[in-house]
Structure formats: C-alpha cells, structure tokens
Amino acid sequence: MIDETLSNYDFDEEDVGFGAPPMLPDAPLSWARRLSAIGIAAGLFLLVLFFFGIDLGGGWSALFSTLGLLSLATALWFYLDFKDTEPGIKHDRTFFRAIQNRSLLGWSLGIAISGFYIVLYFYDELQAKGLPAVLERPIRLLDPLAELTQGGESSRWFLYGVLYTLAIVLFGVRMLMKYRHNRYQRIRTVSVMFFQFGFAWFLPNLLIYFKRPYMEFNGVWPLKHDYLWPGGVDGFLGAGNFGIFLLVWAIGLVVATPILTYFYGKRWYCSWVCGCGGLAETFGDPWRQQSAKSTGAWHIERWLVHGVLIAVLVVTLALWGNHLTDGRVFGSSAYTLKQWYGFYIGAIFSGVVGVGFYPVLGNRIWCRFGCPQAAILGLWQRVFSRFRITTNGGQCISCGNCSTYCEMGIDVRAYAQNGENIVRASCVGCGVCSAVCPRGVLKLENGSFADRFEGADEPLRALRESFEKPEIYGYRAWSERNRQA
Amino acid sequence: MHVAIIGNGVTGVTAAVRIRQRRPDWRITLISGESRYHYSRPALMYVFMGHMRYEDTKPFEDSYWAEQRIDLLRAWVTEIDTEQKRLHLLDRDPLAYDRLLIATGSKPNRFGWPGQDLEGVQGLWGLYDLKRLYDTAARTEQAVIVGGGLIGIELAEMLHSRNIDVTFLVRERSYWDNILPKEESGMINEIIRAAGIGLRLETELKEIVSDDSRRCVAVETGNGERISCQLVGLTAGVSPNIDLLRESSIETKRGVLVDSSLRTSAADVWAAGDCAEILRPEADRNLIQQVWYTGKLQGELVGDVIAGEERAYDPGIWFNSAKFLDLEYQTYGQVNMDVPGEKNLFWRHPDQQLAVRIVYTDDGVVGVNLMGLRWRHEVCERWILDKRPVHWVLEHLAEANFDPEFFRRHEPAIQSALREQIA
Structure with a gap:
C-alpha cells in the first residue's frame, strides 16, 4: 500500500513548474545602503537634467555631479550589498529576480542595450534619416575627460570607451565582493579590470594624444580584425619606429596565442585579458545562467563560431590578395566583403546582439557563437593544451549548479557525473563551475596535454574525432573507471 | 524481455541506462509516480532558493529517453504480484514484467510523535514535499525543524532564504555528532548560529500542537518549551521506502532483503539503492546505504546483473561530502567509527572555518575529514587502501590538495601542527 499523500499527488512539475516560493519581507535597508541608493537616483536625475540641456556648472562640475556621483554610489551599493553576508556563493533568488531573467524587465533592458548599440554604430546614418542628436549632450559631458586623456574633443567612440570601462570597473567591484571567498575569481577580476582600464582605455587614449595609430593593446587579430588588414598595417608602417613597434605587438600577440594557450588554456585571453570577455565576466555576470544548454544550441554554436572564423580568414586573404596585386585578384568584391564583415559581424553580431542580448541569452553570446579569436583559441585548447x-x-x-552557471552553455554536469575531465573548445576557464559546486568536485588545472582524455596524445586524430558528436550521456560512476584502471 | 523499474531516482535510472547499453533489444519501462523525468534529488533545495529552475535539475535532456528507447511511465505502483509477474498501478491497467527492479528509495523517519500527521508537518524527500513546502510557506512566519542531519540543515537554509524564522531542534549534544567528531560538529553549531538560525541542542520534540483546523501552530519540546510555528520539518533521518511491499511475498526487514548481487527472495526481482538491505552473514549487521554514490554504484551493478552479468557488490572505501550553509565538508574512510587503536590528529585554522582530521592506527591511515578544504578523492582513497603511515601522509599532503588555483595553501601549517601533535 502506498501513502495517501503520495497517491493523491498529481502536481505537474513540467507544465506548471515551481516558481518563487512565498517569502517574508527583507530587513529594512541600512542607512549606508539608503544613502547609496539616493546617490544612484540623484546621479541619474542629474544626468537626465543635463541631457535635456540644463546647465550643471559646465566642465568637470557637470561630469562629477552626474556620471561621477552615479559611479561612486553604484560601487558603494555593490560593496554594501555583499559586505554583511558570509563569504560564499550568493545565488539566492537568482531565478526569481525579473531583471536577471527573460521577464518584461529583462527583455526591456536587452532592447535598451541593443538600441544604444544601434544608435552608437549607425549614428550618422540615423541622423541623416531624422534621428535627433541624442548623443550630443552625453558626448559633450565627457569633453573635460577627453581633453585630459586624448588632448581633444570627446566623440561618440570616446563616450563608448568610457561607458564600457566604467561597466567593467563598477561591476568588477560587484564580482570582487560576490566572490570574495574565492581567490581565483578575485585575481581574475582584477586582471580584466586592469587590462580594460590600462590596455584598452588609458594607453589607447595616450596614442590619440600623441597622434599615433590607434590600438587597444589587449586586442588580437582576428577579433580586432583590422589590425592586420592592409589598411591597419599600412597605418602602422606609416608611423615610424613607434608604428613598427605597434605592428610587432599586433603580430606578437597572434604568435603568442598558441603558446600561451598550450600552457594555460584559452582562459589566459578570454577570461583574463580580453575586453569582450571582461565585460561578460563583470557587467554580464548577473545573466550567466541564461546561456542555452541544449544539444541544439551546441550544434548552432559549432557551425556559427567556426563559420565566422572562416569568414574572417577569407576576408583577410581577399584583402591581402588585392593589396599585393593592386586589386587584380578580387577587384572591388574584396571591399564589399570587408564592408559586409564589418557590418554584420563587427557591429551587429558582436555589439547589438552580443551585448544587447545579455539578459536574454546570457553573457557570452558573442564569445560563444561569434568570436573568431575564441574559435582559434578553442581549437588549440581542444587538441593542444595542458x-x-x-x-x-x-x-x-549531479545537482547541476555547474551547468546552470556555465556561461558557455557547457553541460559540465554530464562530464562530472561520469568522473571525466572537461576538455571543451568553448570553455573560457572562468572558474565559476568550480566556485558554485557544493561538493568540491571541479578544479581548473594545467597538467600534461596527453593525459586529459583518451587519445589526447594524438592531437590531429582528436581534432578529427571532435567533429563527431561526443558521447556525453549517461551515469558512469567513477568507480568503474577505477576498476578498469 | 521486458524489464520494469520502479523508481526513477539515480539508482533506477543508472540501472536502466546500463541495461540499455548491454541489451539493445530489451524493452525497458521506468515507472515513477513522482515526476515525469529523472531529476537530481539533492538539487531540490536549489529550486526553492532560486539558484536553479526545476528543469536545470534534470541530468538528461528530455529527448534522451526516446533516443535510448527507455519507456517512461508516470504512475504509482500499488502492488507487486510476483506470482503473475505483474505490477498493479493506481488508476491504470496492470503492467506485466519479465524482470523487475525495485528502486523506491527512502522516506523520512517519523517516530510516532503526537501531531506528526497535522497539516504543516512534513519531511523533505521528493517533489511532493517541495510542493507542500511552497504551499505551507505562504502562511509561515516561524518554522521548527526536528532532527540534526543533512536534510535538516538544508531545509533550514531553504526557509531562512525566504526570511522565515527557523528553530532547529537537535536531540544530540551537538549538530550531527553521531557522525561528526565534536570539533567538526562544533564548527557547524557556530555557523548555524552565525547565520541567525535558532539552534536548540539536547532538545527533543515532545508534541506538535494544532489549532481547530488541524494545522500545526506550535511544538512543545522535551524541556517544556513551547515554540510557535506554522511549519514543522521532520528530518530525523530516512529509512527504506518499502510500504509498497508490505503485502507482497518479497522478504523485507528494515529494507528489501537482497543478496550481494542485489537479488530479492522472489524470482526475477531485484532491489537496489536506498531501499535495499544487503545481507551480510559474515558481518554483525546488514548493509543499508543511503547516499548518492552508493545509489549509483548499486544501480550500475544491478543493471549488469539483470542484463546477465553476474557480479557481487563491493562498496569500496567509504566517502561522502556535504555543504553546511557556506561550509563544505568531505570525508574519506573511517572517521568517528572507533577503529581499534585509532588516534586522531586535528588541525583548525586559527580564524577561518577550515579544518583537517586524520585518523590513523599503527597500521596506517584509516580516515580523513575536511572542513572548508577540498582534497582529491583518488589520493585519499589510495592512502587508505595502501595503509600509508601517518608520517608518509603528512609528507605528501600537498598531493591531495584540490582547492581552486591561487587559494592559500595551508599544508605547511597543517604539517607542523600535526607533527607536533604526534610528538
């Protein structure tokens, strides 16, 4: 006989599901947190006033009272948000908060970010079609900072650089607090903050200040495709000895890629150095659980990311073919290809979709489905890395925390429950699977490249086999492997 | 050949996958009244706390079962007819089988407390318990949890995350001290209190008190204290879920009695996982194992045996792990089991929640406990199997480290402290 409570149970967990359970109100906010909330509100309010043309004292005074106040108050908010909690994984309510999920709020935020990218990238074209000069005031707000760091007037690209860097630094504070029990996460977060601020913002501005060719020092071809396209190389060559240095730097990073990836995996770049990765790991962290985990998503990923890699190689070859033969090889079609790549991949994919869809598809859309540099790093990592x-x-x-919080949509659990190593081209080594595991199961390691999986000592065969569907299903308890060994 | 499996938990599912690998042409039916698909039971708490959605707890994609031709049947089995080889199902036609696996798991213990059947009183085992928790939480400001084990502290953490005031009644002198030595147990007492959860040690439940509508409104403790509450969690351990077998001819004791190949007393019927009680004529008591990995191991074994490959169950070196609020715990081998001649070494970090215990005899190391530190399973197991002397283990401590990269290393401090203790 079975219990009546069981035989009467007919809840449909699949179609009805479990949402947020009822809860009692939180304790009132501390005075310090209220103060930071007021600071955020005041900064936003002053920003709106400034946007509509109200004079806030001009120059630095306007900048400090808007973006400055907003930034300080936001950093304070993130600091206080975690300060009084016990160090540890803080994922309570992650799936209950509208802003972190595919809710009306989440979608609205996604559309707003996408909209900002569209206005930013196609500002001139949109203005020609009657869009008011909405970026004018925000750009002017940053004039004093542009004068100081670039030695000239602010522009929309300067505005973008400042906002991008601010997002990484402020949400970096959040990451540092959220993972303050985890030194891997802390050091890694400081690293992405450092590379964004120093290599991608401060030094490039200095280049503009001294009227040198522009370069972000943590950018690598083919992610930064134009660095090694004929136009970029010509720019470097035409800038004297310093230009040669920049060119050597750009080529050096391409050469260093397989070497560093051999020793440390793809992560040395994707989650420690890269600017796109930096934004994903900081500003994007609240949405990492939105990445698609299905086998279908994995098939799309493999076709898309390697497709973009092939596309950038074709465009690069076409441009150089033309360049070296004075346009005899591809004619004007090379130029069309270049325009096409810059528009669809550079602007739409990496920006409008790649960042704009964070709240809907997770924080690594571009890195996972589009980035050609990630594809190269991934191939190396899959077959020839420690x-x-x-x-x-x-x-x-098999609880699934690792898979849920994998921003690259890897079903980490499928490997962990079989006691297998995870060696996947897409893994960016963010280390969050290891951090969220409640049983201490996962560890990111560099060892010998040959013992990572069966057949790893034959990289070319492993590469060929990796194109077939891997056998990742089924519980195969760790004991069995031990018995066989 | 038709294999029916009752229970879609880790044991039943592991067996089904195993049988399919070995017998591509057999028909396999996986029966559960609880859920349509297999999910990870230990992850129930994360659904309630918002760390994961229910669908994220499923270790296999829904399409997997059709691909593997494993039939899923959502039904409650009400009776097993071992003569006719038929299963009687609630509100459905009977199902005939050729071979049967019983993998019905556990159920929360209830010790006949007055009021244990009141509304608002529940355990935490399955989806039905989770659903009830959702319903009851809507009218709950205070909750009392009875029984200081792993499920109790999970339930406390779950309710605490919804700002419900939680009081934890523990019969023993310290949290889970029938399993943990007093130092480790004391650390957990500390973190429970630091989290703002009320902890009453050496306190037994006397009675659950109700209002007129049979809802619980308070508990009375053995010390005469009355604590008002709208929810009572009964988490004083689990026992094999064998209600289904009461009227069948299959022999049971505390669990379903099985031999070392997990065969029951009835022809063509096996039992595995939490519900199985493995006969051990050579030992003084039978073996009931109720953790995730043993469910998996037994599922694997019974799958092989049902498919025709005879094997005997070997539980290997014991291990387990848990997380108490933010504090991780791992154990390997025999700790707190009074091994003859055992000696204990214990190190605790002066101001962090980190600790190591090494249990050894003159013959070598027998067990390890870790709080807040991660060690390698393979290395610890190898040390215990090879009976490494304690000095050798201390020498090689760094090989066991499994903490994430860049974490502070504590081996030098542990080594010098423990060497001093030996001297």
Whole structure:
C-alpha cells in the first residue's frame, strides 16, 4: 500500500513548474545602503537634467555631479550589498529576480542595450534619416575627460570607451565582493579590470594624444580584425619606429596565442585579458545562467563560431590578395566583403546582439557563437593544451549548479557525473563551475596535454574525432573507471 | 524481455541506462509516480532558493529517453504480484514484467510523535514535499525543524532564504555528532548560529500542537518549551521506502532483503539503492546505504546483473561530502567509527572555518575529514587502501590538495601542527 499523500499527488512539475516560493519581507535597508541608493537616483536625475540641456556648472562640475556621483554610489551599493553576508556563493533568488531573467524587465533592458548599440554604430546614418542628436549632450559631458586623456574633443567612440570601462570597473567591484571567498575569481577580476582600464582605455587614449595609430593593446587579430588588414598595417608602417613597434605587438600577440594557450588554456585571453570577455565576466555576470544548454544550441554554436572564423580568414586573404596585386585578384568584391564583415559581424553580431542580448541569452553570446579569436583559441585548447577541468572522483551529486552557471552553455554536469575531465573548445576557464559546486568536485588545472582524455596524445586524430558528436550521456560512476584502471 | 523499474531516482535510472547499453533489444519501462523525468534529488533545495529552475535539475535532456528507447511511465505502483509477474498501478491497467527492479528509495523517519500527521508537518524527500513546502510557506512566519542531519540543515537554509524564522531542534549534544567528531560538529553549531538560525541542542520534540483546523501552530519540546510555528520539518533521518511491499511475498526487514548481487527472495526481482538491505552473514549487521554514490554504484551493478552479468557488490572505501550553509565538508574512510587503536590528529585554522582530521592506527591511515578544504578523492582513497603511515601522509599532503588555483595553501601549517601533535 502506498501513502495517501503520495497517491493523491498529481502536481505537474513540467507544465506548471515551481516558481518563487512565498517569502517574508527583507530587513529594512541600512542607512549606508539608503544613502547609496539616493546617490544612484540623484546621479541619474542629474544626468537626465543635463541631457535635456540644463546647465550643471559646465566642465568637470557637470561630469562629477552626474556620471561621477552615479559611479561612486553604484560601487558603494555593490560593496554594501555583499559586505554583511558570509563569504560564499550568493545565488539566492537568482531565478526569481525579473531583471536577471527573460521577464518584461529583462527583455526591456536587452532592447535598451541593443538600441544604444544601434544608435552608437549607425549614428550618422540615423541622423541623416531624422534621428535627433541624442548623443550630443552625453558626448559633450565627457569633453573635460577627453581633453585630459586624448588632448581633444570627446566623440561618440570616446563616450563608448568610457561607458564600457566604467561597466567593467563598477561591476568588477560587484564580482570582487560576490566572490570574495574565492581567490581565483578575485585575481581574475582584477586582471580584466586592469587590462580594460590600462590596455584598452588609458594607453589607447595616450596614442590619440600623441597622434599615433590607434590600438587597444589587449586586442588580437582576428577579433580586432583590422589590425592586420592592409589598411591597419599600412597605418602602422606609416608611423615610424613607434608604428613598427605597434605592428610587432599586433603580430606578437597572434604568435603568442598558441603558446600561451598550450600552457594555460584559452582562459589566459578570454577570461583574463580580453575586453569582450571582461565585460561578460563583470557587467554580464548577473545573466550567466541564461546561456542555452541544449544539444541544439551546441550544434548552432559549432557551425556559427567556426563559420565566422572562416569568414574572417577569407576576408583577410581577399584583402591581402588585392593589396599585393593592386586589386587584380578580387577587384572591388574584396571591399564589399570587408564592408559586409564589418557590418554584420563587427557591429551587429558582436555589439547589438552580443551585448544587447545579455539578459536574454546570457553573457557570452558573442564569445560563444561569434568570436573568431575564441574559435582559434578553442581549437588549440581542444587538441593542444595542458588545460582541463578535473573532476573529483565520485563526489558529484549531479545537482547541476555547474551547468546552470556555465556561461558557455557547457553541460559540465554530464562530464562530472561520469568522473571525466572537461576538455571543451568553448570553455573560457572562468572558474565559476568550480566556485558554485557544493561538493568540491571541479578544479581548473594545467597538467600534461596527453593525459586529459583518451587519445589526447594524438592531437590531429582528436581534432578529427571532435567533429563527431561526443558521447556525453549517461551515469558512469567513477568507480568503474577505477576498476578498469 | 521486458524489464520494469520502479523508481526513477539515480539508482533506477543508472540501472536502466546500463541495461540499455548491454541489451539493445530489451524493452525497458521506468515507472515513477513522482515526476515525469529523472531529476537530481539533492538539487531540490536549489529550486526553492532560486539558484536553479526545476528543469536545470534534470541530468538528461528530455529527448534522451526516446533516443535510448527507455519507456517512461508516470504512475504509482500499488502492488507487486510476483506470482503473475505483474505490477498493479493506481488508476491504470496492470503492467506485466519479465524482470523487475525495485528502486523506491527512502522516506523520512517519523517516530510516532503526537501531531506528526497535522497539516504543516512534513519531511523533505521528493517533489511532493517541495510542493507542500511552497504551499505551507505562504502562511509561515516561524518554522521548527526536528532532527540534526543533512536534510535538516538544508531545509533550514531553504526557509531562512525566504526570511522565515527557523528553530532547529537537535536531540544530540551537538549538530550531527553521531557522525561528526565534536570539533567538526562544533564548527557547524557556530555557523548555524552565525547565520541567525535558532539552534536548540539536547532538545527533543515532545508534541506538535494544532489549532481547530488541524494545522500545526506550535511544538512543545522535551524541556517544556513551547515554540510557535506554522511549519514543522521532520528530518530525523530516512529509512527504506518499502510500504509498497508490505503485502507482497518479497522478504523485507528494515529494507528489501537482497543478496550481494542485489537479488530479492522472489524470482526475477531485484532491489537496489536506498531501499535495499544487503545481507551480510559474515558481518554483525546488514548493509543499508543511503547516499548518492552508493545509489549509483548499486544501480550500475544491478543493471549488469539483470542484463546477465553476474557480479557481487563491493562498496569500496567509504566517502561522502556535504555543504553546511557556506561550509563544505568531505570525508574519506573511517572517521568517528572507533577503529581499534585509532588516534586522531586535528588541525583548525586559527580564524577561518577550515579544518583537517586524520585518523590513523599503527597500521596506517584509516580516515580523513575536511572542513572548508577540498582534497582529491583518488589520493585519499589510495592512502587508505595502501595503509600509508601517518608520517608518509603528512609528507605528501600537498598531493591531495584540490582547492581552486591561487587559494592559500595551508599544508605547511597543517604539517607542523600535526607533527607536533604526534610528538
């Protein structure tokens, strides 16, 4: 006989599901948190006033009372948000908060970010079609900072650089507090903040100040495709010895890529140095759980990301072919290809979709589905690297926290529950799977490249086999492997 | 050949996958009244706290079952007819089988407390418990949890995350001290209190008190204290879920009695996982194992045996892990089991929640406990199997480290403290 409470149970967990359980109100906010909330509101309010043409004292005074106040208050808010909690994984309510999910609010935020990218990228074209000069006031707000760091007037690209860097720094504070029990996360977060601020913002501005060719020092071809396209190379060559240095730097990073990836995996770039990765790991962290985990998404990913890699190689070859033969090889079609790549991949994919859809598709859309540099790093990581994520014997309880919080949509659990190493082209080594595991099962490690998986000592064969669907299903307890060994 | 499996938990599912790998042409039916698809039971708490959605707890994509030709049947089995080889189902036609696996898991213990059947009183085992928790939480400001084990602290954490005032009644002198030595147990007492959860040690439940509508409104403790509450969690351990077998001919004791190949007393019927009680004529008591990995191991074994490959169950070196609020715990081998001649070494970080215990005898190391530190399963197991002397283990401590990269290393401090203790 079975219990009546069971035989009467007919809840449909699939179609009805479990949402947020009822809860009692939170304790009132501390005075310090109220103060930071007031600071954020005041900064936003003054920003709106400034936008509509109200004079806030001009120059630095306007900048400090708007963006300055907003930034300080936001950093304070993030600091206080975690300060009084015990150090540890703080994911309570992640799936209950509208802003972190595919709710009306989440979609609205996504559309707003996409809209900002569209206005930014196509500002001139849109203005020609009657869009008011909405970016004019924000650009003017940054004039004093542009004067100081670039030695000239602010522009929409300067505005973008400041906002981008601010997002990484402010949400970096959030990451540092959220993961303050985890030194890997803290050091990594400081790293992306450093590379964005120093390599991608401060030094490039200095180049503009001294009227040198522009370059972000953490950018690598083919992510920064134009650095090694004929136009970019000509620019470097025409800028004297310093230009040669920049060209050597750009080529040096391309050469360094396989070497560093061999030693440390793809992560040395994607989650420690890269600007796109930096934004994803800081500003994008609240949405990492939105990444698609299905096999279908994985198939799309493989076709798309390698498709973009092939596209950028074709465009690069076409441009150089033309350049070296005075346009005899591809004619004007090379130029069309270049325009096409810059528009669809450079602007729409990496910006409008790649960042705009954070709240809907997770924080690594571009890195996972589009970035050609990630594709190259991934191929190296898959077949010729010492990096892997190891699983700790039989301790996995298949809870799924690792898969849920994997921003690249890797089903980490499928490997962990089988006691297998995770060696995947897409893994950016952010280390969050290891951080959220409640049983201490996962560890990012560099070891010998040959013992990562069966057949790893033959990289070319492993590459060929990786194109077939991997056998990732089924519980195969760790004990069995031990018995065989 | 038709194999029916009752229960779609980790044991039943592991067995089904295993049988399919070995017998591509057999028909396999996986029966559960609880859920349409297999989900990870330990992840129930994360659904309630908002760390994951229910669908994220499913270890296999829904399409997997059709691909593997494993039939899923959502139904409650009400009776097993071992003569006719038929399962009687609630509100459905009976199902005939050729071979049967019982993998019905556990159910929360209830010790006949007055009021244990009141509305608002529940355990935490399955989706039905989770659903009830959602319903009851709507009218709950205070909750009392009875029983200081792993499920109790999870339930406390869940309710605490919704700002419900939680009081935790623990019969023992310290949290989970029938399993943990007093130092580790004491650390958990500390973190429970630091989190703002009320902890009453050496306190037993005497009675659950109700209002006129049979809803619980308070508990009375053995010390005569009355604590008002709208929800009572009964988490004083679990026992094999064998209600279904009461009227069948299959032999049971605390669980379904099985031999070392997990065969029951009835022909063509096996039992595995939490519900199985493995006969051990050579030992003084039978073996009931109720953790995730043993469910998996037994599922694997029974899958092989049902598919025709005879094997005997070997539980290997014991291990387990848990997380108490933010504090991780791992254990390997025999700790707090009174091994003859055992000696204990214990190190605790002066101001962080980190600790190591090494249990050894003159013959070598027998067990390890870790609080807030991660060690390698393979390495610990190898040390215990090879009976490494404690000095050797201390020498090689760094090989066991499984903490994430860049974490502070504590081996030098542990080594010098523990060497001093030996001397």
